[in-house]
Amino acid sequence: MxxxxxxxxxxxxxxxxxxxxxxxxxxxxxxxxxxxxxxxxxxxxxxxxxxxxxxxxxxxxxxxxxxxxxxxxxxxxxxxxxxxxxxxxxxxxxxxxxxxxxxxxxxxxxxPRRLDVPGADLDGVRYLRTLDDSDRLRASLTPGRHVVVIGGGWIGLEVAAAARTAGCEVTVLVRDPLPLLRVLGPELATMFSDLHRGHGVDLRTRTDVTELVPAGDGTHVGAVALADGTLVEADLVVVGIGxxxxxxxxxxxxxxxxxxxxxxxxxxxxxxxxxxxxxxxxxxxxxxxxxxxxxxxxxxxxxxxxxxxxxLGRDEPYDRLPYFFTDQYDLGMEYVGHVDHGYDEVVVRGDLEARELVAFWLRGGRVLAGMNVNVWDVVDDVQALIRSRAVVSRDRLADPDVPLASLVTAG
Missing domain, CATH: 3.50.50.60 (FAD/NAD(P)-binding domain)
Known part of the structure; x- marks a missing residue:
């Protein structure tokens, strides 16, 4: 055989x-x-x-x-x-x-990690993992609907952007002080909170969900109850908690x-x-x-x-750097690298307020990761800089007029 x-x-x-x-x-x-x-x-x-x-x-x-x-x-x-x-x-x-x-x-x-609160099994509570999930969610995003997104990670924010673009009223509930805080740190996570608030999202941080409350029919979700006693109206709840x-x-x-x-x-x-x-x-x-x-x-x-x-018996180890991307409203982003045990500082090259930049996470003067936002064709240079393990000049790294490729050899 x-x-x-x-x-x-x-x-x-x-x-x-x-x-x-x-x-x-x-x-x-x-x-x-x-x-x-x-x-x-x-x-x-x-x-x-x-x-x-x-x-x-x-x-x-x-x-x-x-x-x-x-x-x-x-x-x-x-x-x-x-x-x-x-x-x-x-x-x-x-x-x-x-x-x-x-x-x-x-x-x-x-x-998807499941939400463990009373009412989590009500109709109108959605998770996004499969194509069928996306089909159902897409059909539900109609103008004027009140959509509550629980979770401020990539999936939650991308769903929020899609819902707002479709004309829904959107509330995003985040447990941390900022969305994406554990991924990007406070320096860059603020950019995403400003982005969503600027597009009309009711972004609420430091929130804890205690219950999903049924509507009058008793079977469909009607509101999200928070630990501070607040009720957030909801026609649809999307859970994105990891x-x-x-x-x-x-x-x-x-x-x-x-x-x-x-x-x-x-x-x-x-x-x-x-x-x-x-x-x-x-x-x-x-x-x-x-x-x-x-x-x-x-x-x-x-x-x-x-x-x-x-x-096939070939010696080809996997050594690609972690990479991910997102598209939200008019923001496109790519991130490459890995920040595991923390970083010393973030250096920004470009205009943070205009959301056109490349950001770098450094430890000991070496670049651990980089993120380009609405700036393109730089991922290869960022990867080369990470792989070089070169100690870089902070000022030269932040200067858009200095080619990134030159930092690999110059340090």
Missing amino acids: NARVVVVGAGLGGAKTVEALRDGGYDGRLVLLGTETERPYERPPLSKGYLGGSEERDAAFVHPADWYARHDVDLRPGTTVTGIDLRARDVLDASGTRTGFDHLVLATGSE AAPRTALAEAAGLHVEDGVVVDRHLRSSHPHVLAVGDIARAEHPLLGTHVRVEHWANALNQPATAAATV
Whole structure:
């Protein structure tokens, strides 16, 4: 029998894994198992272009519908894997079918954290993770509706922007003093709070939700109750309070799991024939010198090439820097790098008030991460600067007339 690779999780990471294997010359059997009935799609459009109405639904799909058959990939949508038997080297799905593997790639992604307050199960309370979720939410964003977004992370703010653009009245509730505070720090998080307030969002910080209150019919949400006694009117509540990696299968199989499936720089787990990619992979990073798990599109897009290389016996460690992007109103942003144990300062090159800038997070004079806002074609230079580990001149870093590329060599 030919060798067989089984991929569990038919999202972007799973689809790109089978693509990379075929592109890399793998001629064995490929099985791609996914719980959803849709063929693999990308998730960024769900809270960005598709939700906001600027992209068509079909643009979200990774491959055309006939791609899988043409590349001899056994795509099985609507298949829920219930167990992994590492000794027998097979996976069991909910139908009772066992599928053997020579290599197994886990690409099970993450799932939204659920709001745990009374009333959280009322009609009109939404989460955004799947294409169906985005379809339903998009249809609900009609002018004049009162939309309350709980959570001030990327998903919450992107939903808020889409809702305001659609003409909804929007309230965003954030527990921290600023949205995105833990990601960007106070220096840049303020920019996003100003952005949303400037577009008419009622952004409330330092808030705690205690209950979702039903409307008069008793089944649909009508308001959000806060710890200070305030009631916020709501026709629709969108919960965006983070995500958790889907590691239950890996844990039950006895793999090393610690805030994700722990993998080496080649994306191998604690079992040499099991790999992980995307949201669930807590991967050893050669440059950063630590294990990192990143819940963003770029890992699901790029890690599969390393996983395929590993299956094919090639030494190609994954060393890309973490990357993510957002689009909110007229603001477009890209962020690259990793700030783990804090930073000394933030240096801004450009106009913060006009939201046209590149910001850099530094520790010990070295750039850890950079974020370009409405300034384009600089990501490669920012990455090179981070990788160089050069101690840079603060004044030269802040000066738009100094080419970023010159700082890599000059320090």
